[in-house]
Amino acid sequence: MSTVWLILIIIFPPRDLFTPIGLFPVDPARISLFSTSLCRRSLQPRVVRRGTEGRRIIPVRMRRCSGMHFLVLRLRIRKTGGQGLLDGIFSGTKRRLGNQCTRLFLSGFDGLSGPGVSNVAIKAPRKVSRSPYKVLDAPALHDDFYLNLVDWSSHNVLAVGLGTCVYLWNACSSKVTKLCDLGNDDGVCSVGWAHRGTHLAVGTTNGKVQIWDASCCKRIRAMEGHRLRVGALAWSSSMLSSGSRDKSILQRDIRAQEDFVSKLSGHKSEVCGLKWSYDNRELASGGNDNRLFVWNQHSTQPVLKYCEHTAAVKAIAWSPHLHGLLASGGGTADRCIRFWNTTTNSHLSCMDTGSQVCNLVWSKNVNELVSTHGYSQNQIIVWRYPTMSKLATLTGHTFRVLYLAISPDGQTIVTGAGDETLRFWNVFPSPKSQNTESEIGASSLGRTTIR
Ligand SMILES: *[C@@H]1O[C@H](CO)[C@@H](O)[C@H](O)[C@H]1NC(C)=O
Numbered sequence: 001m002s003t004v005w006l007i008l009i010i011i012f013p014p015r016d017l018f019t020p021i022g023l024f025p026v027d028p029a030r031i032s033l034f035s036t037s038l039c040r041r042s043l044q045p046r047v048v049r050r051g052t053e054g055r056r057i058i059p060v061r062m063r064r065c066s067g068m069h070f071l072v073l074r075l076r077i078r079k080t081g082g083q084g085l086l087d088g089i090f091s092g093t094k095r096r097l098g099n100q101c102t103r104l105f106l107s108g109f110d111g112l113s114g115p116g117v118s119n120v121a122i123k124a125p126r127k128v129s130r131s132p133y134k135v136l137d138a139p140a141l142h143d144d145f146y147l148n149l150v151d152w153s154s155h156n157v158l159a160v161g162l163g164t165c166v167y168l169w170n171a172c173s174s175k176v177t178k179l180c181d182l183g184n185d186d187g188v189c190s191v192g193w194a195h196r197g198t199h200l201a202v203g204t205t206n207g208k209v210q211i212w213d214a215s216c217c218k219r220i221r222a223m224e225g226h227r228l229r230v231g232a233l234a235w236s237s238s239m240l241s242s243g244s245r246d247k248s249i250l251q252r253d254i255r256a257q258e259d260f261v262s263k264l265s266g267h268k269s270e271v272c273g274l275k276w277s278y279d280n281r282e283l284a285s286g287g288n289d290n291r292l293f294v295w296n297q298h299s300t301q302p303v304l305k306y307c308e309h310t311a312a313v314k315a316i317a318w319s320p321h322l323h324g325l326l327a328s329g330g331g332t333a334d335r336c337i338r339f340w341n342t343t344t345n346s347h348l349s350c351m352d353t354g355s356q357v358c359n360l361v362w363s364k365n366v367n368e369l370v371s372t373h374g375y376s377q378n379q380i381i382v383w384r385y386p387t388m389s390k391l392a393t394l395t396g397h398t399f400r401v402l403y404l405a406i407s408p409d410g411q412t413i414v415t416g417a418g419d420e421t422l423r424f425w426n427v428f429p430s431p432k433s434q435n436t437e438s439e440i441g442a443s444s445l446g447r448t449t450i451r
Helices: 084-099 438-442
Strands: 001-010 031-038 040-045 046-049 057-058 069-078 101-109 134-137 150-152 156-160 163-172 176-181 186-194 199-204 209-213 218-223 228-238 239-244 251-253 261-262 271-276 282-287 291-296 304-306 313-318 326-329 336-341 347-353 357-362 368-373 380-384 388-396 401-406 412-417 421-426
Touching: 001 261, 057 069, 057 368, 150 186, 150 401, 150 412, 156 186, 163 186, 163 199, 176 209, 186 228, 199 228, 199 239, 228 282, 239 282, 282 326, 304 336, 313 368, 326 357, 336 357, 357 401, 368 401
Parallel strands: 228 271, 313 357
Antiparallel strands: 001 069, 001 101, 031 040, 031 069, 046 057, 134 421, 150 156, 156 163, 163 176, 186 199, 199 209, 209 218, 228 239, 239 251, 251 261, 271 282, 282 291, 282 313, 291 304, 313 326, 326 336, 336 347, 357 368, 368 380, 380 388, 401 412, 412 421
């Protein structure tokens, strides 16, 4: 029998202690002997049968070693069919580990030269700091799920609604400016920066929508139309959409004289989530009626209606990477993040997060999302898409994390809660620092063995 030895070293972070285990679908006919060692500890692996997938290598125990795990597999395999095994290892590793596996070294495979038989680097895991790098006090920041009180401008200015006032915090200079005080008869329910970063829309308790010029702290418009509080705002160039407790969404063109140009009716309860797609052609809205609707630029009726969530839909995010890919999250009775293809009007997947989903933001720099949660952990989760494996879970807020905004460079998020703090977290890399999937693909000798 002609055999070769394969030395396989996998380095992976300690958190995912058991994820790499059983990652190789092993055809026992191709392996006559194998052994594993881990951090100088010899381990006797088990081979278990798993349904139709054949057998898997299950090391008995894994140990930590300077913060990382080293799994060394020494495989003696038959030459014939070895390439198929290698392909299985590559695709199995990629599928199970996503980007957590730092390195996959292969050696001793001279007898099996060919595509994929070389050192293959899988993208290094990103360290996400578990603590905020800054905490700001935000006295009187409301603990109200239906409000949207924090937004970060393209000019790097954070707007925060605190009670009857809006404050601006300049992230470059740390300078705080009080933009406005609506007085005792009104209150701030939502803030939203126009894309160019000079104008801020403010939705109020009395159903007004005000436009402020932040460069001179002047109110330039006050628009009527809603009967009740305005908790959601979304800009699309000069168009501003406002969602209200009166169940309606008003479309406003701030260049026009009229306060609003059209009224979108469909929700049967308060509108609390509102996001325009990146191409400004589709508006997604979520309501306390558990409904997620999608409207186009001209419709006054929803073009798509999704009824799968079983609690209020406040968390909405469009993918900046794939046209027509929409994510939504449900409240306490639902706890799910769902993905939709709005091009084909289909439900793609569902992830039960275990807690109320309050916000979702999709990173532009990497294909990952961040969600913020309420009961019971008040956590912030960074997810990889589409595997929905957790990259990090950040805790610290003592109230549900109702507010979320992302910095203009896409690297930092700020979260706000009824614990009256704003916390700043470094969660995403800069766009430049990314090894792209295609670079990894290119390193595997022109053949896609890692998908
Ligand atoms: C949506 O479905 C269409 C047609 O099947 C497909 O081409 C597109 O890639 C899908 N988009 C997403 C985000 O899944």
